[in-house]
Every structure is written in structure tokens, then in C-alpha cells.
Amino acid sequence: SQAKVGFIGLGNMGGPMATNLLKKGHSVVAYDVSPEAMERLEDEGASIAMSPAEVASKVDSIITMLPNSQHVRSCYTGEKGVFESVQPGTLIVDSSTIDPSVSKEMAGSALKKGAVFMDAPVSGGINAAKAGTLTFMVGGDEKEFMAAKELLSAMGKNIIYCGGVGNGQAVKICNNMLLAISMIGTAETMNLGMRLGLEAKLMASIINAATGRCWSSELYNPVPGVLENVPSSNNYEGGFGTALMAKDLGLAQDAATKSLTPTPLGSLAHQIYRVMCNSGLAEKDFSSIFQFLQEQNSK
Ligand code: NAD
Structure with missing residues (x-):
């Protein structure tokens, strides 16, 4: 089933990853602090949101690909962040490389909203991001892994379960x-x-x-x-x-x-x-x- 996916952070890695989701037939709602990055994705068929909160209000699952722990924390818990409007049952996958303790913190906050948070940092670099052959190292609740794997397989070739949340990091x-x-x-x-x-x-x-x-x-x-x-x-x-x-x-x-x-x-x-x-x-x-x-x- 082709889900409605939110994608936040459209840089060197996130841009081509979101493009691969579009190519596989998903509809994508995209957000980045950079308007240029959003325009690129809009040209490829994504719809655009004005904040992480707006993304969260419109989708079944969310992927984030941001530079570091501070960006991830503000994107989720800040003003107009994901947790302001995330819907119960949403699958959240953060593919940024960040502090494992911040992944655990985000997972705890997601749970309070009835959503599921998994960490899934990647290996492979920009060429693998473009080719859709990334390796994802996934941490989180094992019951949710199959759903995450289905989503991530649009962008990667090896999707590996590593244990509880933070273990991917x-x-x-x-x-x-x-x-x-x-x-x-x-x-x-x-x-x-x-x-x-x-x-x-x-x-x-x-x-x-x-x-x-x-x-x-x-x-x-x-x-x-x-x-x-x-x-x-x-x-x-x-x-x-x-x-x-x-x-x-x-x-x-x-x-x-x-x-x-x-x-x-x-x-x-x-x-x-x-x-x-x-x-x-x-x-x-x-x-x-x-x-x-x-x-x-x-x-
Ligand atoms: P990047 O700097 O190219 O892209 C980050 C994007 O996030 C930018 O477009 C930026 O505008 C956006 N952004 C920043 N703050 C934001 C916010 N609050 N809300 C929305 N968007 C925001 O970085 P990248 O190379 O794509 O790397 C992303 C992550 O992937 C990093 O954690 C990095 O360590 C990891 N990673 C990178 C590579 C690589 O080869 N480049 C490989 C593996 C893992």
C-alpha cells in the first residue's frame, strides 16, 4: 500500500531519498527550512508544508533527515514541531545520525502522543541515497519493524533490525x-x-x-x-x-x-x-x- 509520507530535511541525503519515495509511487509532503530545497522537491511532484507540524497533520508516516541532535529536537519538540499535531498511529523514522539518548527521548515523547518513533541512521553516502541502495540500521519496537522496513525499502537495499530504540544510532x-x-x-x-x-x-x-x-x-x-x-x-x-x-x-x-x-x-x-x-x-x-x-x- 502506498502511504502518504512526510519528509523533513531535504539536503544532500534527504533530497534524493524523498525523490525515491516519489518514484516508488508514494505521495510526499515535504518540509525544509530552505525554500530552495522545498522547490526542488515540489518540481518532482511533492506537496509542500510550511512547518513540521503541518507535515504531521497530513500524513501516515514521517521521515526526518536532519544534520544533528539539536535540529532533530527542535523539529519534533519545538514550536510548530511534529509533536504539536502528530496523529495517533503515525510511524516516525528518524534517519539523521544523532545522539542515541536523543532518539530515546523522542521515542518517549512520541509514545505519549500514541505515535511510534524509530531511529534508522544510514550508511552508503550520497551515491547510495540517489541509487536507492542505502543501508538502514533500525532501532525500536520489533513489532513495528516490518512497517518501517516496507517504507524504507523504497530508499534502501539493506534494512537491518538492531534492537531497541537508539541501537541504530x-x-x-x-x-x-x-x-x-x-x-x-x-x-x-x-x-x-x-x-x-x-x-x-x-x-x-x-x-x-x-x-x-x-x-x-x-x-x-x-x-x-x-x-x-x-x-x-x-x-x-x-x-x-x-x-x-x-x-x-x-x-x-x-x-x-x-x-x-x-x-x-x-x-x-x-x-x-x-x-x-x-x-x-x-x-x-x-x-x-x-x-x-x-x-x-x-x-
Ligand atoms: P545536509 O546538511 O546536506 O542536509 C540537511 C538538511 O536539513 C538541509 O537541507 C537543511 O536546510 C535542513 N534543515 C536543517 N534544520 C532543519 C529544520 N529544523 N527543519 C527542517 N529542515 C532543516 O546534510 P546531509 O548530508 O543530508 O546529512 C543528513 C544526516 O545524514 C546527518 O546526520 C549526517 O551525519 C547523516 N549522513 C550523511 C551522509 C553523507 O554522506 N552526506 C552519510 C550517512 C549519514
């Missing part, structure tokens, strides 16, 4: 902590080898057939020219921004602190990505750690 921030650590490790390793006189492509091919191999070395190598279709070969444009990675590493550190868990390399990775943000690389892809380290080489 927990998996996501753990994965991104490891990704940051492995990207920094790959960048400093490549930089050292190149300074020892090795050619970058040869070095990468040996690592990728040896025990140092990882996603960052094999499929997203941070050294320009090693791979063709990655941000490092395009002046670190596009991809997954350094500022968003710094945010995710901050979420991992908050979670580590609250759960009294030692994460020494996650902590260092957080600091490195924060410094990169202040060095002009905030909007560049997170593989620009290689450029950052190269700038520290003594001549």
Missing part, C-alpha cells in the same frame, strides 16, 4: 569511529611509505593484498590518483564531510564517556578531525586527512 557511531581510525591509519601509512620513496599505487596494491587492507585503503584511498572515482582524486570534493565526521566522533565520545568505556584511538581521532575542521578542511571529504598530514611533513 549506536551501531552507526561505532562504525564511523572505526572508519575514522582506519582512514587516519591509512593516510599516515601511505604518507610514510611515500616519503620512504615508494610509489603510491604500488604501495596501495601491496597493502590491499596484505594484512593492512581495509575499506579506506582499498575502496576509498585518501591519496590522490590511487583510485579514480573517489573524493581524493577530485580535490576532496563531495563525499562525506570532515565536519560531519567530527560530529559523529563527538557522539561516539559522548557515548563512551556515559558508558565508562575506554576509546583511546576514537578520542584521538575526534581531536584530529576537530583540528582539521579549523584548518580549512571542514567542508572537504574526510579522506582529506592525507592532505592535512602531508602539510605537516618537514620539507
